[in-house]
Amino acid sequence: MSNPLSATILGAGLLGRLLGVALVRAGWQVELREQAPDPEHAGGAARVAAAMLAPLAESAVTEPNVVAMGLYALPRWQALCASLPRPVFFQREGTLILWHRQDAREAHRFEALLRATAARLGSLPEPQPLHAEQLAQCEPAVAGRFAQALYLPGEGQLDGRAMLEALLAELHAHGAVVRWGAASTLADAMAASHRPGHWVFDCRGLGAQAEWPADGAAGSGPLRGVRGEVVRLYAPDVTLQRPTRLLHPRYPIYIAPKERHVFVIGATEIEADDRSPASVRSTLELLSAAYAVHPGFAEARILELNTECRPTLPDNLPAVRVRAPRVVQLNGLYRHGYLVAPAVCDAVLQYVLEGHTALAQQLGLTFVTPETLTA
Numbered sequence: 001m002s003n004p005l006s007a008t009i010l011g012a013g014l015l016g017r018l019l020g021v022a023l024v025r026a027g028w029q030v031e032l033r034e035q036a037p038d039p040e041h042a043g044g045a046a047r048v049a050a051a052m053l054a055p056l057a058e059s060a061v062t063e064p065n066v067v068a069m070g071l072y073a074l075p076r077w078q079a080l081c082a083s084l085p086r087p088v089f090f091q092r093e094g095t096l097i098l099w100h101r102q103d104a105r106e107a108h109r110f111e112a113l114l115r116a117t118a119a120r121l122g123s124l125p126e127p128q129p130l131h132a133e134q135l136a137q138c139e140p141a142v143a144g145r146f147a148q149a150l151y152l153p154g155e156g157q158l159d160g161r162a163m164l165e166a167l168l169a170e171l172h173a174h175g176a177v178v179r180w181g182a183a184s185t186l187a188d189a190m191a192a193s194h195r196p197g198h199w200v201f202d203c204r205g206l207g208a209q210a211e212w213p214a215d216g217a218a219g220s221g222p223l224r225g226v227r228g229e230v231v232r233l234y235a236p237d238v239t240l241q242r243p244t245r246l247l248h249p250r251y252p253i254y255i256a257p258k259e260r261h262v263f264v265i266g267a268t269e270i271e272a273d274d275r276s277p278a279s280v281r282s283t284l285e286l287l288s289a290a291y292a293v294h295p296g297f298a299e300a301r302i303l304e305l306n307t308e309c310r311p312t313l314p315d316n317l318p319a320v321r322v323r324a325p326r327v328v329q330l331n332g333l334y335r336h337g338y339l340v341a342p343a344v345c346d347a348v349l350q351y352v353l354e355g356h357t358a359l360a361q362q363l364g365l366t367f368v369t370p371e372t373l374t375a
């Protein structure tokens with residue numbers, strides 16, 4: 001292969017920054033074009049996400065290939081955090097699953113789904129049932145309020161915003177150019193791809209909606225938004241040590257404890273391309289479920305109440321499409337963006353640098369190249 005050394009990346013959200021850092025570290029000249037006016041407002045879905053890295057918990061609601069991508073990604077995130085000059089909160093203390101006695105049927109259903117995926121993949125850690133005393137040892141803050149729980153070992157989370165900032169600092173440190181307030185179309189950027197050895201990567205998430213066709217091929221559109229509402233709280237009286245999910249037939253929630261008693265509580269999942277402010281109903285449901293997990297949330301302070309839409313393809317799975325020579329679209333990360341992004345990026349890098357898609361095939365990532373389209 002020739003040795004391509006420059007790229008335009010559309011979108012400085014999660015995928016754009018992650019891919020940009022990999023490329024600048026490999027010696028490429030990179031320009032990112034981001035529609036947001038400044039770093040504070042950039043990041044789309046990645047800015048509001050809880051950034052949980054929970055392949056086992058997610059296996060109850062997603063396909064085994066997403067779980068496989070998540071398992072691949074966990075050590076990749078760990079290695080990336082260790083290599084960044086500024087610290088980013090990252091932990092692998094597992095996930096705790098709780099339910100109220102009346103929702104035991106929901107818990108059985110959840111556990112059965114986890115075990116089915118574990119049996120299919122063969123490489124997932126087993127969920128560990130905890131009785132009340134074991135739960136009190138594992139997570140003392142909820143002792144006495146729940147009779148049993150499930151512990152999912154090895155799962156992780158990170159501070160998404162700190163990660164976005166650290167990636168941006170790394171991009172700058174390697175001389176990448178980031179253009180803010182630079183809303184772009186794929187057509188604009190494709191003109192640049194005619195320069196020898198220049199690549200274009202479209203990482204605009206939902207901003208790429210108009211250019212993600214519904215053509216019936218694998219990974220085709222339409223790309224849609226799935227609305228999520230999340231609350232960010234400061235709760236000095238709460239000391240959860242790991243992401244905790246409350247199973248509930250109507251409003252399941254998660255509580256992701258970040259550093260310094262900040263908690264991200266989410267998230268609703270509504271089939272709507274609607275970024276209007278959070279509804280009263282959603283806010284009540286999220287906050288009362290959090291209060292049911294720990295009464296210390298009563299005195300918490302609401303730092304933010306955010307709404308964003310998850311970029312989602314019809315099959316709810318991520319996909320990569322090589323639209324034209326050296327023009328690659330990455331999208332459809334839905335509710336698993338942090339979980340799968342390192343796998344998606346590595347698969348794209350392998351295609352760009354080595355000219356094949358073995359990793360995508362291994363992980364079951366839809367990766368459409370001109371060759372697969374004509375095959």
Ligand SMILES: Cc1cc2nc3c(=O)[nH]c(=O)nc-3n(C[C@H](O)[C@H](O)[C@H](O)COP(=O)(O)OP(=O)(O)OC[C@H]3O[C@@H](n4cnc5c(N)ncnc54)[C@H](O)[C@@H]3O)c2cc1C
Pocket residue numbers: 010011012013014015016033034035036042043044045046047048049050051052053182183184185203204205206207208227228229230266267308309310311330331332333334335336337338339340
């Ligand atoms: C409420 C919520 C909670 C979530 N929680 C989790 C979680 O716990 N774990 C997990 O793994 N995932 C989670 N996700 C999913 C994750 O955030 C997304 O899948 C991920 O951010 C998608 O990454 P992306 O890079 O494709 O898009 P984004 O992160 O949305 O980035 C797209 C970027 O492109 C820019 N852009 C858009 N249009 C243009 C244009 N025309 N020109 C230039 N730039 C443009 C945007 O401003 C943005 O900066 C959550 C999402 C939401 C909404």
